[in-house]
Amino acid sequence: MKKVLMGNHAASQAVKLARVKMIAAYPITPQTQIVEELSEMCGSGALDAKFLKVESEHSAMASCIAASATGVRAFTATSANGLALMHELLHWAAGARLPLVMVNVNRAMAPGWNIWCDQSDSLSQRDTGWLQFYVEDNQEVLDTVLMAYAIAEKVLLPVMVCYDAFFLSHTYEPVDIPAQQEVDKWLPEHKRDFILDTNNPKSLNALVMPDLYMEMRYKLEQAHQAAIPLVNETGASFYKAFGRRYHAVEAIHCEDAEVVLVTSSSTTSPARLVIEEMRNRGIKIGLVKIRMFRPFPVEDVCRILCGKKKAVVIDRNFSFGKGGIFADEIRGALCNETHRPLVYGYIAGLGGRDITPELVREIVEEACQTKHPPSLALWKGLIK
Amino acid sequence: MRNDYPHDELLQSGHLACQGCGGTMTMRHCLKALGPDTICIIPACCWTIISGNFPYSALTVPVLHTAFETTAAAASGVRAALDMQGKPNTTVLGFAGDGGTFDIGLQSLSGAAERNEDIIYICYDNEAYMNTGIQRSSATPELAWTTTTPETRPKLGPKKNMIQILAAHKAPYCATANVAWPEDLIRKVKRAAGIRGTKFIHVLSPCPPGWKISSEMSIEIARLATHSKVFPIYEVINGEEYHINIAPKNVPVKDYLRAQGRFRHLSNEDIQHIQTRIDYEWKILLQREMTESFQKNMP
Ligand SMILES: Cc1ncc(C[n+]2csc(CCOP(=O)(O)OP(=O)(O)O)c2C)c(N)n1
Ligand SMILES: [Mg+2]
Numbered sequence: 269m270k271k272v273l274m275g276n277h278a279a280s281q282a283v284k285l286a287r288v289k290m291i292a293a294y295p296i297t298p299q300t301q302i303v304e305e306l307s308e309m310c311g312s313g314a315l316d317a318k319f320l321k322v323e324s325e326h327s328a329m330a331s332c333i334a335a336s337a338t339g340v341r342a343f344t345a346t347s348a349n350g351l352a353l354m355h356e357l358l359h360w361a362a363g364a365r366l367p368l369v370m371v372n373v374n375r376a377m378a379p380g381w382n383i384w385c386d387q388s389d390s391l392s393q394r395d396t397g398w399l400q401f402y403v404e405d406n407q408e409v410l411d412t413v414l415m416a417y418a419i420a421e422k423v424l425l426p427v428m429v430c431y432d433a434f435f436l437s438h439t440y441e442p443v444d445i446p447a448q449q450e451v452d453k454w455l456p457e458h459k460r461d462f463i464l465d466t467n468n469p470k471s472l473n474a475l476v477m478p479d480l481y482m483e484m485r486y487k488l489e490q491a492h493q494a495a496i497p498l499v500n501e502t503g504a505s506f507y508k509a510f511g512r513r514y515h516a517v518e519a520i521h522c523e524d525a526e527v528v529l530v531t532s533s534s535t536t537s538p539a540r541l542v543i544e545e546m547r548n549r550g551i552k553i554g555l556v557k558i559r560m561f562r563p564f565p566v567e568d569v570c571r572i573l574c575g576k577k578k579a580v581v582i583d584r585n586f587s588f589g590k591g592g593i594f595a596d597e598i599r600g601a602l603c604n605e606t607h608r609p610l611v612y613g614y615i616a617g618l619g620g621r622d623i624t625p626e627l628v629r630e631i632v633e634e635a636c637q638t639k640h641p642p643s644l645a646l647w648k649g650l651i652k
Numbered sequence: 653m654r655n656d657y658p659h660d661e662l663l664q665s666g667h668l669a670c671q672g673c674g675g676t677m678t679m680r681h682c683l684k685a686l687g688p689d690t691i692c693i694i695p696a697c698c699w700t701i702i703s704g705n706f707p708y709s710a711l712t713v714p715v716l717h718t719a720f721e722t723t724a725a726a727a728s729g730v731r732a733a734l735d736m737q738g739k740p741n742t743t744v745l746g747f748a749g750d751g752g753t754f755d756i757g758l759q760s761l762s763g764a765a766e767r768n769e770d771i772i773y774i775c776y777d778n779e780a781y782m783n784t785g786i787q788r789s790s791a792t793p794e795l796a797w798t799t800t801t802p803e804t805r806p807k808l809g810p811k812k813n814m815i816q817i818l819a820a821h822k823a824p825y826c827a828t829a830n831v832a833w834p835e836d837l838i839r840k841v842k843r844a845a846g847i848r849g850t851k852f853i854h855v856l857s858p859c860p861p862g863w864k865i866s867s868e869m870s871i872e873i874a875r876l877a878t879h880s881k882v883f884p885i886y887e888v889i890n891g892e893e894y895h896i897n898i899a900p901k902n903v904p905v906k907d908y909l910r911a912q913g914r915f916r917h918l919s920n921e922d923i924q925h926i927q928t929r930i931d932y933e934w935k936i937l938l939q940r941e942m943t944e945s946f947q948k949n950m951p
Contacts, residue, residue: 289736292729318732323763327725330718330760334693334729337716340736342729356719464714464730466689466742471709473717475700 273443275436276301278406279345279371279429281443282413284315285451286369289340292320292328296350297383298437299373303345325350329357329370336366337472339463341417343368347433348375348389355393358426362397362488364473367420367458368427369413370398374533374584375433376619384620385433387533387585391561391593397488399427399495400562402532406441411512414446414455415502421458422498423491432584433620435534446510454509492563499560516560517568521547525554528573528609529632530581532558532594535617538625539582542632545625553632558594566601573602576609580635582628583645584617591615591645612641616648657835658684667710669702672867674857674874675776676702677831679711679747682774685841688713690743691734693727695757696720697749698783698859699776721756723748724764727771743845746773750791751781754812761852765821768849772841775814775852778859786862793882794929795922796914798862803917810929814854819891824849826888827897830856832874836885836897856883864913873911880908881934886941893945896937905930 273281279302283291291310293303309315318335322328325346332342346354351372361368376386390400399419403412409431416427431437462470476484499516507513521543522528531539536557543555556572556579558565573579579602583592590596595613602608612635617623631648635641662683669676675698683690691714694700700717704710718726727746734742748757753775761773780798781787788798790812801807818826825847829837837855844851858874860867877883878898882905885898905927909915918926 290729290732292732316736318736320728320732321767322725322728323759323766327722327728327760327763330722330725331729331732334716334718334726335733336729338691338730338733338737340733342733357722360719464691464716466691466714469688469712469714471703471706471711471715471717474703474706474709474715475717476706480706 269445270442271445272440273406274301274438274440275406275409275431276373276438277305278410278443279413280305280309281445282410283343284309285446285448286341286414286417286455287457288315288317288343290318290320290332290335290342291344292322292331292342293344294322294325294328294346294350296325296347298375298433299345299347299350299371302371325353326357329354329361332368333357333361333364333366336368337364337464339460339465341458343370345371345373347373348377351389351393352377355396358393358396358398360473361426365424365488365491366426367417367424369416369420370426370428371413372428372430373433373437374430382619383433385435385584386618386620387430390428390430391585393428394562397425398562399425399492399560400430401427401560402430403559404534404536404557406436406439406443407512408514409436410443410445411506411510411514414451415506415514418455418502419495419498423495425491425495430533432534450509454506496563496565514559516565517572518557518559519572520555520557522554522556522572524552526552526576527578527580527632527636528554528556528576529628530556530558530579530594530598532561533584535582535584535623538623538628541625542628546629546632564597564601569598569601570605573598573609574605574607578612578635579609580612580614580632582614582616582623582631584623586615586618586645595645610641612638613645614648615645621649658838660684660687662688662712664710664712666704666708667702668704669698670861670867672858672860672870673698673702674831674859674870675699675749675778678774678776678837678855678857681831681834681837682745682747682841683711683713685838686743686745686845689741690745691716691730693718693723693730693744693746695723695748695752696783697752699747699749700783720752722760723752723757724769724771724773725760727773728764728767728769731770744771746771748773748775749782750775750777750779751789754790754814762821765818765823765850765852768824770848772844772851772853775854776857777854778857778862780859780862782859782862794926795918797917798914806917815888818852819888822891823852824890825851826891828854828856828883828885830874830878830883830885831858832871832878833885833898840887862914864916865911869911873908876903876908876911879903880905881930882908884934884937886937890945894937894941894943896941
């Protein structure tokens with residue numbers, strides 16, 4: 269059934285379709301509508317789940333971890349300051365190998381207070397062990413939340429689904445909502461062996477000495493690596509069931525391209541327009557959308573970008589003292605490749621500033637005309 | 653010990669506690685009272701160590717170790733999941749130290765109590781951060797020594813009154829208890845298990861290295877705490893109805909303080925000051941006990 273939904277309601281519809289059993293959340297703009305709608309669904313009985321209206325995001329994550337450890341599907345959603353408050357617990361969720369799913373609506377970190385789009389909130393959680401997806405439109409929001417549960421429950425890792433504040437969260441788009449029976453078939457109830465159960469008592473998250481801790485971390489990394497092929501397999505099976513296909517990385521017109529633009533999240537949409545228009549003018553340009561950030565799709569990135577002249581990365585995020593985070597990850601992935609492209613790192617759209625097709629075009633044209641990229645990031649659209 | 657003392661041991665030998673650890677006795681009695689259909693949530697505290705390292709566990713009930721500040725939030729999550737699984741009768745036991753309860757975990761405990769989550773929260777109070785080596789908490793008694801409140805600058809101000817805080821949430825059941833009275837503790841834990849909503853039990857649990865006492869003195873000193881009225885034993889029903897459960901023998905506070913190395917530096921004036929405070933608090937408790945509950949005030 270097609271409906272016109274804002275991104276936040278695409279997320280809550282997906283949570284309902286996944287038959288999540290426990291939700292704990294705390295309000296923060298621009299995420300709040302997700303949990304408002306879920307709260308209504310729980311109230312009316314449309315969704316058979318417990319909704320804990322906790323006193324902080326910190327407790328939201330702590331109780332989701334506990335519910336997941338007890339063996340039920342759990343969900344929460346947050347943004348920026350709420351995500352930062354959860355930080356310690358993010359490590360707990362991944363370290364405990366729990367298949368939680370969380371939506372993070374990408375919002376700028378204070379100060380000054382800013383509720384608008386910026387990816388620095390979730391990217392600064394990249395080392396917590398969560399899988400991270402950055403999605404482009406509202407349909408992809410709904411579909412990715414469903415796929416997130418399927419992936420999380422296979423590799424036993426938590427998944428963060430990230431999308432842009434306002435550009436997606438509050439923007440209405442037509443979204444195809446799959447039928448409940450179809451989702452039930454594709455995403456059946458999940459059973460795990462290791463749960464808190466008084467008939468089979470076990471201890472979870474106990475003290476671990478240096479003789480075993482490292483092995484546990486290694487297993488966590490193995491699960492991340494196992495997620496890489498699984499994301500594409502899950503995308504293929506999702507395509508079979510629902511007719512929409514997703515990959516960890518999407519390459520558009522890259523075969524003959526000499527210059528490749530690299531984007532994530534909703535920035536990909538203006539980028540699509542720009543490269544079509546430039547190709548019509550005979551410029552050999554392609555586009556890569558990085559949908560999966562953790563685990564980082566190193567092989568895909570190298571396969572697509574090696575042999576190209578230039579990769580032009582637009583980052584709506586920043587790691588102070590270094591640069592754009594996607595650009596940095598891409599440089600890291602490519603550094604041992606002989607035929608690696610030059611990597612141009614651009615910063616744009618922080619704190620909700622628009623990334624227009626004109627700005628994208630300006631970036632690409634500047635990169636095409638610059639022989640060698642500077643070592644520092646290039647900030648675009650600053651007030652002179 | 654009376655015959656109805658439960659004989660099942662849900663805490664096994666092989667745990668890693670110090671000799672005379674009050675927190676360990678508290679856990680043992682609580683689990684005896686609750687039985688095996690219990691899920692235990694433990695934050696960072698001495699019990700992180702006591703329960704044993706992976707893959708061992710001295711507890712024969714399921715345990716969720718959780719972040720220091722999250723006991724009540726984690727307990728709420730386990731409760732929610734159990735309810736969704738059709739297991740409303742499984743007991744959820746949050747078991748935290750004084751630091752994890754009075755300080756860093758107070759926010760999540762307040763949240764859970766305000767929502768009236770169906771959990772039992774037990775605070776084993778050894779009156780300092782013992783796991784990290786005896787630093788003061790807001791449960792540390794007035795003028796006591798800890799590694800962050802040296803003799804030259806002992807802890808100022810009285811111990812935070814947690815029962816009052818929980819009673820102000822109108823939690824259906826709050827109680828203090830003392831490891832020196834296991835029957836009373838067990839009765840309270842059993843009573844708590846029969847009540848829906850948030851139950852809070854605050855158990856005085858001596859720590860021999862932290863209190864600078866010898867381990868065989870643990871119970872004797874705990875008993876002095878109650879007999880000197882330093883740690884009165886009472887219940888609060890619905891935040892309103894007070895019942896004192898153990899009649900103190902009016903031992904001078906001095907006897908309690910002088911028995912412990914952590915109070916060695918106190919002058920006679922210091923002790924008099926503490927005695928005055930304790931007498932005042934006891935008077936207030938007696939007044940509260942005499943005040944009739946809201947229910948009884950209803951026409
Ligand atoms: C967020 C956080 N801060 C600090 C610590 C370090 N820490 C571990 S246990 C502990 C003290 C616990 O004190 P208490 O709750 O009284 O329990 P006890 O050790 O006395 O049994 C501290 C400070 C931690 N684990 N997590
Ligand atoms: Mg303590």
